[in-house]
Amino acid sequence: MARKQSDYLAALLDDEAAAPSPAPPERVRGTTLLGRESALARVASGEVRQVTQLLLDPARVRIWPGNARSYAHLTEAGCRELIDSIIAEGGQKVPAVVRRIEGDAAHDYEVIAGTRRHWSISWLRANNYPEMRFVAQVATLDDEAAFRLADLENRARADVSDLERARNYAAALKTHYGNHATRMAERLKLSKGWLSKMLKVAALPDAIVAAFASPAEVQLKPGYALAQALDDPAASAAITAEAKHLVEEQAALREDGLPPLPASEVLRCLLAAPHRHIAAPVPIVCTTPHGRTALSVQSVGRQGVTVRLHAGSGVGPDELAGMLRHALGELERQGRGLQR
Structure with missing residues (x-):
């Protein structure tokens, strides 16, 4: 420290406590006793606290x-x-x-x-x-x-994340300082501007934080940029939608025993979401002339597209191949196509 x-x-x-120095070996017993009495007197007077x-x-x-x-x-x-x-x-x-x-x-x-x-x-x-x-x-x-x-x-502890500290500050601001950030900064001997950024990061919704592999990956500088972006209602909706997809992708990676998306990639995707976000994607389902479902897109992520071929539809391989081409084309139109 x-x-x-x-x-x-x-x-x-x-x-x-300013404990008295030990007596030199040559001191006689009487002198040692006086030293002890002096030390006790200092404690009693409040000069030294035990x-x-x-x-x-x-x-x-x-x-x-x-x-x-x-x-x-x-x-x-x-x-x-x-x-x-x-x-x-x-x-x-x-x-x-x-x-x-x-x-x-x-x-x-x-x-x-x-x-x-x-x-x-x-x-x-x-x-x-x-x-x-x-x-x-x-x-x-x-x-x-x-x-x-x-x-x-x-x-001074690296294992206490910025987000943990930020949320701890937000709780303390209300509990101990009556929501007066200036007073809190003075008591903690912190910069008011730095404390303001921490409190901003503390407000990140759990739905957004869940997109990261761990809350500990949410650091102050990028977290503050993300919190600022959420102030725009339109951007907030896009970022929240992207976070939901990222949560699903992180879960799929964990299930497959693969490394999670790094924090830098998660942050890039979240901040880019408002610039590429479009209307909610339309479910892609291909049916036969008789109304039976033959092919449907189950999920779309950075690892690929999951397609289900439904049994009992009566559709042959050539027709299924045509439906697959149609589904991939629709994904491209929705901006969710396979990355080449």
């Missing part, structure tokens, strides 16, 4: 819901480096920050900063290290201060 952020965190928690670190069972500690980090998305792979560090050092060395809670029979504390440490200790306890304890420092914080502390920790 950068020095500036570290200073801010210390000021926020207001719990720095900081207690607790060794907790992580099962008795819940995660504060105001944190941007998604606990459900933490994995062994994502926390592997931290897990290995804890094992190598014989335990957790950097304490998390928690606060006491009331009215929850299953938990005694909640994590404000240290979600990954909590997850990693929990994982270790369940995987051959039952003696591991969750090291935490208790702080007295209201929700707004807790939010600022959690945000400070998450800023």
Whole structure:
């Protein structure tokens, strides 16, 4: 964590403890006793505040819901480096920050900063290290201060996505700052313009976000451009329609065990949609003179066109070939033809 952020965190928690230096070996017992009495006097006067670190069972500690980090998305792979560090050092060395809670029979504390440490200790306890304890420092914080502390920790974390932080900010703006973005920016020591962009990205609809392989792929700069494009009602309709097709295509790729469309391609398709969008495509169904369905187009995507040949139509191969040519021509007219 950068020095500036570290200073801010210390000021926020207001719990720095200037512990007295250990006495040199040559000091006599009486001098040592006086040193201890002096240290106790400094604590009593408020000049020094005692900081207690607790060794907790992580099962008795819940995660504060105001944190941007998604606990459900933490994995062994994502926390592997931290897990290995804890094992190598014989335990957790950097304490998390928690606060006491009331009215929850299953938990005694909640994590404000240290979600990954909590997850990693929990994982270790369940995987051959039952003696591991969750090291935490208790702080007295209201929700707004807790939010600022959690945000400070998450800023340096690459595994907290821009979208997660943006939506966390949007919720905090209403909950902690009465929808006053200027006040929020001042309290978080952020640029108002940058915060405004984050709040804009937070408003991206879930239907649009679902077009990406993962919400974590929605980054600030491209996400802001996409959010701006959605301000136009006509463009919004086109982008939403394109997002629906992309969701279906991503699902098909997953089902086939293929890599998902990259974020850059998804973004390109979404932003280009308003410029090529036309009326809703007409279903393509070819029937016999007797009204029986012989051929129909089931789906159209970047991977190809799925066509169904219906049994019992009484149509021969030559007629089906003609229907297929007709269907492909209709797809071209609708702007959904095969890319050559």
